[in-house]
Amino acid sequence: MTPKEKERLIRRIWIVITYVVLLTFALVYLMPFIRSLVASFMTWAQASRYPPEWIPNPFTLENYQKLFRLELFPRWIRNTALYAGLIVAGNVMFTSMAGYAFARLKFPGRDVIFSALLSLLMIPMFVTLVPNYIIIYKLGLIDNIFGLALLGITNVSSIFLMRQYFMSLSNEIFEAARLDGCGPIKAFFYIALPLAKPALGAVAVYQFLGSWNAFIGPLIFLRSPENFTLPVGLSFAFQRAMWTEYTPIIAGSLVASAPTIILFLVLNKYLIRGIVVTGGKG
Amino acid sequence: MFSSFSFYEKARNKEIVAGLSLISIAVILNIVFGYFAMMFALYLSFFKWDYIGEMQFVGLKNFEIVIRDLIRGLHGAPYLLSPFYTGLKNILIYTAIVVPVQTFLAIVLAAFANQKIKGQQFFKVSYFLPATTSSVIVALIFIWLFMKNGFINFALAHIIPGFQPIDWINSREYLLLAIAIVAIWGTSGHFMVSFLAAMQAIPKEIYEAAMLDGAGPIRRFFFITIPMLRPMIVYVVVMGLIGALQMFDLAWVMAGANGGPGGAGYTVALDIYNEAFTRIRPGVAAAKSWFLFAIIFTTTYLFQKKYGRAMR
Amino acid sequence: MARVLLKNVTKKFGNVIAVNKLNLEIKDGEFMVLLGPSGCGKSTTLRMIAGLETPTEGEIWIGEQLVNEIDPTKRNTAMVFQSYALYPHMTVFGNIEFPLKMARVPKQERIKKVKEVAEFLGISELLNRKPSELSGGQQQRVALARALVREPEVFLLDEPLSNLDAKIRTQMRFELKKLLSYELKITTIYVTHDQVEAMTMADRIAVMNRGVLQQVGTPDEIFYKPSNTFVATFVGSPPMNLIEGEILKKDNKVIFDAGEFSLELPEDVGIEGKAVLGFRPQHVQIAKEEKAGFVRGKILGIEKLGVESYGHVTYGNLEIVIQLPEEVGSNITEVYWKPKEDRIYIFDSKTKKLVYG
Numbered sequence A: 001m002t003p004k005e006k007e008r009l010i011r012r013i014w015i016v017i018t019y020v021v022l023l024t025f026a027l028v029y030l031m032p033f034i035r036s037l038v039a040s041f042m043t044w045a046q047a048s049r050y051p052p053e054w055i056p057n058p059f060t061l062e063n064y065q066k067l068f069r070l071e072l073f074p075r076w077i078r079n080t081a082l083y084a085g086l087i088v089a090g091n092v093m094f095t096s097m098a099g100y101a102f103a104r105l106k107f108p109g110r111d112v113i114f115s116a117l118l119s120l121l122m123i124p125m126f127v128t129l130v131p132n133y134i135i136i137y138k139l140g141l142i143d144n145i146f147g148l149a150l151l152g153i154t155n156v157s158s159i160f161l162m163r164q165y166f167m168s169l170s171n172e173i174f175e176a177a178r179l180d181g182c183g184p185i186k187a188f189f190y191i192a193l194p195l196a197k198p199a200l201g202a203v204a205v206y207q208f209l210g211s212w213n214a215f216i217g218p219l220i221f222l223r224s225p226e227n228f229t230l231p232v233g234l235s236f237a238f239q240r241a242m243w244t245e246y247t248p249i250i251a252g253s254l255v256a257s258a259p260t261i262i263l264f265l266v267l268n269k270y271l272i273r274g275i276v277v278t279g280g281k282g
Numbered sequence B: 001m002f003s004s005f006s007f008y009e010k011a012r013n014k015e016i017v018a019g020l021s022l023i024s025i026a027v028i029l030n031i032v033f034g035y036f037a038m039m040f041a042l043y044l045s046f047f048k049w050d051y052i053g054e055m056q057f058v059g060l061k062n063f064e065i066v067i068r069d070l071i072r073g074l075h076g077a078p079y080l081l082s083p084f085y086t087g088l089k090n091i092l093i094y095t096a097i098v099v100p101v102q103t104f105l106a107i108v109l110a111a112f113a114n115q116k117i118k119g120q121q122f123f124k125v126s127y128f129l130p131a132t133t134s135s136v137i138v139a140l141i142f143i144w145l146f147m148k149n150g151f152i153n154f155a156l157a158h159i160i161p162g163f164q165p166i167d168w169i170n171s172r173e174y175l176l177l178a179i180a181i182v183a184i185w186g187t188s189g190h191f192m193v194s195f196l197a198a199m200q201a202i203p204k205e206i207y208e209a210a211m212l213d214g215a216g217p218i219r220r221f222f223f224i225t226i227p228m229l230r231p232m233i234v235y236v237v238v239m240g241l242i243g244a245l246q247m248f249d250l251a252w253v254m255a256g257a258n259g260g261p262g263g264a265g266y267t268v269a270l271d272i273y274n275e276a277f278t279r280i281r282p283g284v285a286a287a288k289s290w291f292l293f294a295i296i297f298t299t300t301y302l303f304q305k306k307y308g309r310a311m312r
Numbered sequence C: 001m002a003r004v005l006l007k008n009v010t011k012k013f014g015n016v017i018a019v020n021k022l023n024l025e026i027k028d029g030e031f032m033v034l035l036g037p038s039g040c041g042k043s044t045t046l047r048m049i050a051g052l053e054t055p056t057e058g059e060i061w062i063g064e065q066l067v068n069e070i071d072p073t074k075r076n077t078a079m080v081f082q083s084y085a086l087y088p089h090m091t092v093f094g095n096i097e098f099p100l101k102m103a104r105v106p107k108q109e110r111i112k113k114v115k116e117v118a119e120f121l122g123i124s125e126l127l128n129r130k131p132s133e134l135s136g137g138q139q140q141r142v143a144l145a146r147a148l149v150r151e152p153e154v155f156l157l158d159e160p161l162s163n164l165d166a167k168i169r170t171q172m173r174f175e176l177k178k179l180l181s182y183e184l185k186i187t188t189i190y191v192t193h194d195q196v197e198a199m200t201m202a203d204r205i206a207v208m209n210r211g212v213l214q215q216v217g218t219p220d221e222i223f224y225k226p227s228n229t230f231v232a233t234f235v236g237s238p239p240m241n242l243i244e245g246e247i248l249k250k251d252n253k254v255i256f257d258a259g260e261f262s263l264e265l266p267e268d269v270g271i272e273g274k275a276v277l278g279f280r281p282q283h284v285q286i287a288k289e290e291k292a293g294f295v296r297g298k299i300l301g302i303e304k305l306g307v308e309s310y311g312h313v314t315y316g317n318l319e320i321v322i323q324l325p326e327e328v329g330s331n332i333t334e335v336y337w338k339p340k341e342d343r344i345y346i347f348d349s350k351t352k353k354l355v356y357g
């Protein structure tokens, strides 16, 4: 073998190894979803068989039907959607306002207030959990989706993201608007907000993912099963052994994660880029 | 000459009013649920209370309860007598497994993916998918996969010769490991994508120069990629530490609020929850949360002090 | 139409004095160019006139009105920015309409005015496009339209051509001048650091340096009567050569003695002793052989700019630039040169002010 042939061979082997590793791990990451999807159409007897089977036989929708026969389940979907909707709407509205003010307007204490907000990111949520429970309790908003949402509608990360975005816009546009007769508020509605669509989209998507998947907050601030969100409801259903089989839980898990998975699949290019840029969901 | 109401002053005042009103809601809510809550937590930690009756000042008693718990635990008291110690021990073991493994795995996978290969987006999407799913949902699915006659035992039996099926969820020895595996599965892919982006941001010229200097792919990885990734590694480790030390969701579902068999899956976060909402001792819960804060702060601070500040 | 008057205008940013005691009058309908190097305070001056910055001291008059306390939108000025600052989310129509909308002009009138302006600037076909779908030159015209639609009395432009490539720039230079000076006859203040733009467009040029006004005058005055060494070297390309020396009076003759050579001045320049001699590279006599009164210089390099070529020539420890005749080849190593006596300038060596020329 000439050195050149040898080099080519090594490269080939290396490429094969790369694909084997990457595909193996892709399988590791995807397998639970695939297994669940298949099993959600099986009877529990078949889904729990050893060795595992892959083709639902008999094919059954019984698991999904069981889910929706439980009156609570559709309520949980509605609650989760309401909670996510409130969080997304609140963040889009309030953090774009705050981000714009911090980035574009001059007022006394601006930078101090902003750093004070940023420092809150360092505080673990468990420190403020009990006091916030008491505050919400005193407000009479325990077991109320609106009370729960109150805690999350002005997320500091969203404010930070919006501020960064508004700072990146050109000064001249805002000066031109000033000369065209826009005061600070008009400039927000006519110029800043329409230009911020990408950032608003990012905030909306992250907040949607976060609130749809949220657990600790809903667990603590919602008390009665009919007010639960999907994650809390499903873990409740599991712990109370609402079904003797496990397959409805699997089906419920799939239903609960479908919106976020579909959203991710549709937006994967933007989301992956954005999440990398802003440093992740946690 | 300049009247006290010149247009500049008017414009400035208008801007101040606009600025303060625009931030008002965000600032008020964050002050109430952030700063006020924090001070309230500090206040609470010196009181005995049951949410309803009078608050009773007890000095440092609540902190003493935590310390006694730790001391008892160190002397080998059973888990029910030293819940905080048990949670802390578990969470430290758990962190020591999860953070290094997920970081390492993420780097290695990113290095493999960072080549001229087809289907990169497919790999990114499939690796990232777990991160878009609620940890509770993930845990529920994994409980089933971890069952004694479940898929994971089946897969392992095929890979490791002579492997005996384990009852992961109901076993004292394996429960924490099972939770750790789920956590690694859930976050490593997401960090891999972060690393991949950081790797792709390294200028190609540096690699080309190294190639001309005769460095092979392995040496290029260790002498260029790793040092250039350092800020990202620090960031991933710090985020990993913060997440792992507060772990709650997975344990709640997979081990239950009481930590499963022998408290094998008990965590500090579960313990804070239990103090506040089952044992009804908000003061002790607050004291414990300060301990948790101190632990998170110290570990992330020490790590960043040693390896440089986290950068995105 | 209106004149603009700046009285003792000063602007400080903390310790930085961006504009220092500026006095300047821009006459009604005049095209005034503010010229100067980067950071000299041109933009700051313009922005104070527009109302985007407050003067620290001094008065700004537009027409018969002191505008220091008047809101930018009520000053009857319009500004065109370097980046054009078009609103990317609005169509061309929306951009031009925006100032009218903010001024609460009724819809029908707005449409009429926008159409008129668009017609006038030849951008009627572009009204439904977004700014990102336009070329640089078209964006420029939209920016002009947005400024014009307010029917301003004073037009302010901050380096409006610097984002265009060289070819369109020359064309737009002419168009802008035609539009503003000949068709609209509007008072215009135009900021640039490009002397060619200044020389070709201005009725008068105001040269600034480090926040201080150096000279105001017609392009000819600025070029032929630079008031000090800064203006002399800033305007003209390549820059004027400056040589230090002494002025002596001998036998009724006035002589500039530079050490290496001496030059008889055509008349008394009014000072004696140390002085600075200035002459443009184009105003030099050249000889290929040694000649009385000529200075020998080694050629360090030759820059050929088409027809003209300039030689960098040693002069003692210094280097000067002179224009070489067309016929000189690129292989000569030495020339003999001498400034043309009737085209020289003498500057005071301390104040750097022009004393003769």
Ligand SMILES: Nc1ncnc2c1ncn2[C@@H]1O[C@H](COP(=O)(O)OP(=O)(O)OP(=O)(O)O)[C@@H](O)[C@H]1O
Pocket: C013, C016, C017, C018, C036, C037, C038, C039, C040, C041, C042, C043, C044, C045, C193
């Ligand atoms: N907002 C500001 N804050 C602090 N200093 C400023 C500010 N604006 C301008 N300056 C300073 O004032 C001086 C003049 O700036 P100006 O923008 O007027 O210069 P310029 O002549 O327009 O330069 P250029 O040709 O680069 O645009 C500079 O030293 C600049 O750094």
Ligand SMILES: [Mg+2]
Pocket: C042, C043, C044, C158
């Ligand atoms: Mg400027």
